[in-house]
Amino acid sequence: MPPVSASSTADVSQSSGRSLLEDSALTSFHRRLTVYSAGGPFLDGLILGVIGVALTQIGPRWHLSGLWEGLLAAAALCGLLIGGTVFGYVTDRFGRHIMYTIDLAAIVVFSVAQAFVNGPEQLLVLRFLIGVAVGADYPIATSLLAEFSPRKHRGAMLGLLTVMWSVGSAAAYLIGDLLLRLGPDGWRWLLACPAVPAAILVLLRFGTPESPRWLLSQGRVEEAEAVMRKVFGPGASVAELGAPAKPARFSAVFRGAYGKRTAFVSIFWACSVMPIYAIYAFGPQLLTAMGLGGNSGTLGSVAISLVFLIGCLVFMPLLNRAGRRPVLVWTFAASTVPLLVLGFFPSLPAVVAGLLFAAYAIAIGGPTLLQWIYPNELFPTEIRATAVGVGTGFSRIAAAVGTFLTPLALGHWGVGATLLLAGVVSAVGTVVSIAMAPETRGASLEASSAA
Numbered sequence: 001m002p003p004v005s006a007s008s009t010a011d012v013s014q015s016s017g018r019s020l021l022e023d024s025a026l027t028s029f030h031r032r033l034t035v036y037s038a039g040g041p042f043l044d045g046l047i048l049g050v051i052g053v054a055l056t057q058i059g060p061r062w063h064l065s066g067l068w069e070g071l072l073a074a075a076a077l078c079g080l081l082i083g084g085t086v087f088g089y090v091t092d093r094f095g096r097h098i099m100y101t102i103d104l105a106a107i108v109v110f111s112v113a114q115a116f117v118n119g120p121e122q123l124l125v126l127r128f129l130i131g132v133a134v135g136a137d138y139p140i141a142t143s144l145l146a147e148f149s150p151r152k153h154r155g156a157m158l159g160l161l162t163v164m165w166s167v168g169s170a171a172a173y174l175i176g177d178l179l180l181r182l183g184p185d186g187w188r189w190l191l192a193c194p195a196v197p198a199a200i201l202v203l204l205r206f207g208t209p210e211s212p213r214w215l216l217s218q219g220r221v222e223e224a225e226a227v228m229r230k231v232f233g234p235g236a237s238v239a240e241l242g243a244p245a246k247p248a249r250f251s252a253v254f255r256g257a258y259g260k261r262t263a264f265v266s267i268f269w270a271c272s273v274m275p276i277y278a279i280y281a282f283g284p285q286l287l288t289a290m291g292l293g294g295n296s297g298t299l300g301s302v303a304i305s306l307v308f309l310i311g312c313l314v315f316m317p318l319l320n321r322a323g324r325r326p327v328l329v330w331t332f333a334a335s336t337v338p339l340l341v342l343g344f345f346p347s348l349p350a351v352v353a354g355l356l357f358a359a360y361a362i363a364i365g366g367p368t369l370l371q372w373i374y375p376n377e378l379f380p381t382e383i384r385a386t387a388v389g390v391g392t393g394f395s396r397i398a399a400a401v402g403t404f405l406t407p408l409a410l411g412h413w414g415v416g417a418t419l420l421l422a423g424v425v426s427a428v429g430t431v432v433s434i435a436m437a438p439e440t441r442g443a444s445l446e447a448s449s450a451a
Helices: 028-062 066-094 102-114 120-148 154-182 186-192 195-205 212-217 221-232 250-254 256-281 283-289 294-315 324-344 350-363 365-369 373-378 381-412 415-436
Strands: none
Touching (some): 028 102, 028 154, 028 195, 066 381, 102 186, 120 212, 120 381, 154 186, 212 381, 256 415, 324 373, 324 415, 373 381
16 A cells, blocks of 8 residues: 555644544545455455355256255355454454455465366365455454544444445356356356455555554554554654553453453344345345246346445445444344345235345345444454454354355245244344444544443
8 A cells, every 4th residue: 555645644733632543534545445445345245145146057067955055155154253253363463464465365366266176075165265364354454444544434434344245245146147158167257256356455455554553552652653654644643542552362352341342243243144144145046936036036136235235325324423323223123124024924026025125135234334333443452353353253153054054944944934034133133232232423442442
């Protein structure tokens, strides 16, 4: 990332009691960092989406059972569990920017390798490994972005990561529809295609500075000062970041007040992504089961992804206006209702079912916007990436279970029971959000993360 000149930063005076970092106007540095960090969620949506489309060609060719389809679809999510949990802690111990490009380079290698597999066993291993790399990027990129974000714009900057996930998901269906037309081996090109944006992001991320908050937590004061001056101008100082904190142990996220925050983040995150990942991974199959598939199955999946994108864009401005807690509670509740209705009445007319799916896709935009906002705002620098990693891990356990069970549930229980179960999971997330969701709007990272 190119250096930022002093003239591009906001003229914020420390003598006025304001913080150069927390109260800065958006600069070209902030915009680039946001776009580069959002590349990870984009790749996640793309990687998850392409397996669902590829399985429509791989399944018949390899004579895969529902069990094998579920395993292949859930493998990357299991990898996300390991990648997020392990590398979140590694990121807090050894720094944000060290892994900021290495993890994407791994995605390039594993994506290309998928094009040369000769059976489901090989593909299963590679799907798991690519999931580890994607999972590692979440705590790395989101922590780095949060620690450079001005408080006024933090919600929108972190929320863009969710928007890019839906863009990646929609792109998977569109690209998949084109590449599968290349012939019986079109799925190979499809599974390899994430390597292209990942390689571009590797090049763009080079030169990104380390987080001054993390450097300060390691006692590397001079380096933190240098980064502050480089990004925010010659008048910037680490003094505004407070006293250096000692590196914490992994267990810190499970103790005391932070343990309760970890429970909240993990549960609400898991309950929001479990239905989402199942629906997006098997969008064509679900839509076909509801009479919305056929030749329009892929287009229907794209439509759901785009409506989901609209929901994210609609609720993003409300994060600062209404606050984090109201957006989470009300949108979680609103997303639960369509799933329950579809579960109880699976034979509704196609138009009505399509509208209910659209209502769900819009409403769930609220909870998913907060999946990366809350864990970054509720935990201090020394355990922030660890907390994001743990939240990612728990949520991906739920996502993996949902993705694995979806083809089995469709085959044995039918679409009604499958969607009813998704609605129950969403209802649990709503109740937990009502009971535990805090408000962090307008607070500095130091204030919102204080125990």
